[in-house]
Amino acid sequence: MTTENTHVSQAKIAIVTGASRGLGRNTALSLAAAGVDVIVTWLADRAQADEVVQQIEALGRKAVALQLDAGNAASFGQFAADVQRALKDGWARDQFDFLVNNAGSYRTAPIGQITEADFDLLCNVHFKGVLFLTQALLPLLADGGRIVNVSSGLTRFAGFGSAAYASMKGAVEVLTRYMAKEFAPRGITVNTVAPGAIETDFGGGLVRDNRELNQTIAAATALGRVGLPDDIGPMIAALLSDANRWVTAQRIEASGGMFL
Numbered sequence: 302m303t304t305e306n307t308h309v310s311q312a313k314i315a316i317v318t319g320a321s322r323g324l325g326r327n328t329a330l331s332l333a334a335a336g337v338d339v340i341v342t343w344l345a346d347r348a349q350a351d352e353v354v355q356q357i358e359a360l361g362r363k364a365v366a367l368q369l370d371a372g373n374a375a376s377f378g379q380f381a382a383d384v385q386r387a388l389k390d391g392w393a394r395d396q397f398d399f400l401v402n403n404a405g406s407y408r409t410a411p412i413g414q415i416t417e418a419d420f421d422l423l424c425n426v427h428f429k430g431v432l433f434l435t436q437a438l439l440p441l442l443a444d445g446g447r448i449v450n451v452s453s454g455l456t457r458f459a460g461f462g463s464a465a466y467a468s469m470k471g472a473v474e475v476l477t478r479y480m481a482k483e484f485a486p487r488g489i490t491v492n493t494v495a496p497g498a499i500e501t502d503f504g505g506g507l508v509r510d511n512r513e514l515n516q517t518i519a520a521a522t523a524l525g526r527v528g529l530p531d532d533i534g535p536m537i538a539a540l541l542s543d544a545n546r547w548v549t550a551q552r553i554e555a556s557g558g559m560f561l
Contacts, residue, residue, distance in 0.1 A: 312363070314397040315541065316340045316384065316438070318371055319404030321349040323501040324451065327534030328401055333357040333364070335538045340387060340397065342369035342380075342404065365391055369434075371404035372425035377437035384441060396443040399541045402431045402473075403451045409462035420465050427469035432476060445488040447541045450477050452552065454497040458560040470495075474552050481550035490549035494537055497556025499528040523558025532557070 315332050319325040320341035329339045330353070339357055343350035343366055350366035357364035365387050369380050388394045406426050408419040431450055442448075452474050455467035474493050481491040498518045519526045536555050539545065 311394075312392075313337045313399060314340065314388070314392060314394070315399035315401060316342070316397055317401040317403055318342045318369060318434070319344070320353055321346055321366075324496065324499065324530055324533050325401070325403040326353050327530035328403060328537045329353055329364075329534075330356055330360070331534035331538040332399070332541070333360040333362040334535075335542065336362070337399070337538070337541075338363040338392070340364070340384060341366050342371075344368070344370055344404070363391060369404070371430040371434065372406075372422060374425070374429055374433040377434050380434075381437045381441065384438065388441070396441050397438075398443050398446045400435065400438060400442060400446070400448045401451070401537060401541075402434065402449070404430070405451070407466055409466070411462055412464050415465050423465050423469050427466070428472045428476070431473050435480065439484075442489065446490075448480065448484075448489065448491040449537055449540060450474075450480075450491070450493050451537075452477075452493045452495040454495050454554055454556045454559055456495060456552075457554065477552070478550045485549070490546065492540060492548060492550070493552045494533070494540065495552055495554040495556070496533050497522070497528050497554070497559040499530060499533060501530060518559070521560055522556070523561050526557065528555070528557055 315337050317325050317329045317339060320329040321343040329341050332339055341350055341353050341364060354364040354366050367383050367387060370376055388397060404426065406422065408423055410419065450473050452470040453467060455463050456471045456474055477491050477493045484491060515527050533555055
């Protein structure tokens with residue numbers, strides 16, 4: 302009599318912040334299409350987050366939506382407790398595998414007009430938030446896990462009015478290298494993905510809806526068009542796969558060759 306191996310490998314679980322819309326949404330759906338279960342976070346629109354959960358479930362994966370203000374570090378302890386509870390209730394597990402620090406907001410102003418309030422908001426979401434949210438979730442991240450911090454092409458080329466935003470993203474790129482070094486003993490890889498201009502509602506949908514700006518960016522891009530969410534989400538999902546287990550501490554720009 303032959304005994305068959307009926308062991309089924311445990312599904313990977315990802316947390317994608319800011320996943321109710323835009324690149325976060327696309328990333329969550331791309332991960333689900335790749336066989337990953339997802340915890341999506343939302344800030345203001347629960348209905349959008351629930352729609353993403355339904356789409357993930359339609360792909361045959363598990364999902365749950367949790368509220369998170371990525372700019373409020375004081376709330377991260379409670380969020381970590383919410384994640385721990387969700388893992389136990391939904392997966393009978395106490396750890397997750399992938400963290401995508403994607404949540405963001407945008408304020409634009411020339412350096413001479415940047416307000417302290419806007420600076421603080423950008424810092425709290427894009428730099429302080431990434432550092433302290435990762436810190437809060439680190440005990441729940443499995444050894445051999447993966448982290449992707451979302452940056453911007455604006456750390457390589459200068460866009461008028463984006464000095465504060467791009468500076469926060471530049472800080473995250475440095476932070477990524479330090480995370481990669483410090484988390485390496487646990488087998489955790491950490492990389493930065495830097496999208497170029499993408500057609501989403503980010504920044505009020507400026508790139509998507511301003512035809513003149515869209516055409517200007519397309520003309521300055523080697524591949525001849527503005528990026529789409531489908532250019533980014535699948536790339537992040539691929540970076541999180543085991544095929545890229547030897548990639549860490551890297552900044553990977555996905556801009557179609559903007560301003561080469």
